[in-house]
Amino acid sequence: THTKIAIIPGDGIGKEVMEEALKILNSLQEHDSSLQIETTIFPWSSDYYLKHGRMMPCNALDILKEFDAILFGAIGDARVPDDVTVWELIMPIRKNFQQYVNFRPIKSLPGIASPLANGRDIDFVIFRENAEGEYSDSGGRIYQNQPQEMTIQNTIMTRIGIEKIVQAACDYAYKNGKTKITSATKSNAIIHSMKFWDEHTRRILAQSSTALELESIYIDALVAYFVERPQDFQVVVASNLFGDILSDLGSAIVGGLGLSPSANLNPEKAFPSMFEPVHGSAPDIAGKGIANPIAQIWSLALLLGHIGRSDLEELIVHAIETVLREGIVKTADIGGQATTAQMGDAICQEIIKM
Numbered sequence: 001t002h003t004k005i006a007i008i009p010g011d012g013i014g015k016e017v018m019e020e021a022l023k024i025l026n027s028l029q030e031h032d033s034s035l036q037i038e039t040t041i042f043p044w045s046s047d048y049y050l051k052h053g054r055m056m057p058c059n060a061l062d063i064l065k066e067f068d069a070i071l072f073g074a075i076g077d078a079r080v081p082d083d084v085t086v087w088e089l090i091m092p093i094r095k096n097f098q099q100y101v102n103f104r105p106i107k108s109l110p111g112i113a114s115p116l117a118n119g120r121d122i123d124f125v126i127f128r129e130n131a132e133g134e135y136s137d138s139g140g141r142i143y144q145n146q147p148q149e150m151t152i153q154n155t156i157m158t159r160i161g162i163e164k165i166v167q168a169a170c171d172y173a174y175k176n177g178k179t180k181i182t183s184a185t186k187s188n189a190i191i192h193s194m195k196f197w198d199e200h201t202r203r204i205l206a207q208s209s210t211a212l213e214l215e216s217i218y219i220d221a222l223v224a225y226f227v228e229r230p231q232d233f234q235v236v237v238a239s240n241l242f243g244d245i246l247s248d249l250g251s252a253i254v255g256g257l258g259l260s261p262s263a264n265l266n267p268e269k270a271f272p273s274m275f276e277p278v279h280g281s282a283p284d285i286a287g288k289g290i291a292n293p294i295a296q297i298w299s300l301a302l303l304l305g306h307i308g309r310s311d312l313e314e315l316i317v318h319a320i321e322t323v324l325r326e327g328i329v330k331t332a333d334i335g336g337q338a339t340t341a342q343m344g345d346a347i348c349q350e351i352i353k354m
């Protein structure tokens with residue numbers, strides 16, 4: 001039986017880097033007859049919105065539900081407000097498919113200069129809560145255009161929601177031989193939701209059968225530590241907003257957005273999980289064919305790991321590392337002149353050799 005993967009390239013460089021990921025997937029299939037994957041491409045994007053008045057059709061979630069996983073590029077276009085693209089496409093998928101874990105590896109790569117590494121490799125992961133928290137549509141505005149005009153934006157945290165993300169981080173730590181969990185907090189100032197986060201995080205770690213050390217660090221200090229001593233982290237667990245900010249920072253300290261993959265996971269596999277680069281549609285370089293496809297290709301690797309092919313995940317990551325170590329083919333963001341397609345080809349060649 002075939003594994004069914006939905007492909008949503010999206011806008012801008014999303015479409016360009018997706019082409020390279022599909023190139024890799026095709027060549028994997030050519031060389032490994034046990035890999036039976038059927039892909040379906042969906043053109044849901046800002047172009048689609050301008051034609052149809054919505055980012056994706058009404059029954060999009062019903063369609064996607066039938067797939068084993070989703071590989072997503074990026075969305076964002078100057079002709080459509082960013083909150084529309086995000087809330088009509090990414091958010092409904094993440095929330096309805098209970099992709100409550102946003103997993104982001106932060107890892108030093110060979111041949112990529114990181115000003116912070118000091119000879120010691122950076123290698124940790126971020127577990128960002130992805131279904132509730134600060135990113136909620138609860139709130140509103142009153143007294144519009146009057147001096148007393150005001151807004152309230154609510155944060156929603158649930159006991160079960162915190163339990164699930166912290167447990168997922170603990171499970172990962174246990175499986176990967178990690179000894180410490182770092183929790184991002186701000187309970188000294190955000191006294192309702194963040195104290196709740198702290199209490200439940202502490203409780204879950206205490207109940208856990210594994211002897212994991214828990215450190216809770218205020219988010220303002222934590223961002224400084226990410227820069228000053230990034231080697232000290234193993235598994236970082238954070239709420240939706242804090243995790244979002246930490247992820248982009250984490251990406252920057254190991255070489256930039258062009259290299260950083262992410263996974264939106266439903267660990268129970270009741271719904272498809274979605275894999276996407278951390279970056280957006282990069283309108284400043286879109287259409288030039290110079291975007292780095294590594295983040296997208298690595299996202300494909302995470303997808304393959306999720307569907308039970310960790311061997312292929314390792315193969316792809318190894319091929320990426322080999323190409324970067326050789327340093328001959330590099331896109332502009334990492335100091336070279338190669339095109340998106342040349343970078344994709346180089347990784348493809350390496351995979352075929354292995």
Ligand code: NAI
Binds near residue numbers: 257
């Ligand atoms: P961005 O990630 O698109 O770009 C930030 C900077 O990084 C730009 O200078 C860009 O050229 C560079 N960059 C990003 N990916 C790159 C790659 N693969 N290779 C080389 N350089 C790369 O973030 P920005 O500019 O804040 O947002 C642009 C649009 O993307 C907006 O409409 C935003 O809403 C959307 N966006 C969408 C996301 C998604 O689809 N998940 C995530 C983040 C932003």
Ligand code: MG
Binds near residue numbers: 245248278
């Ligand atoms: Mg982000």
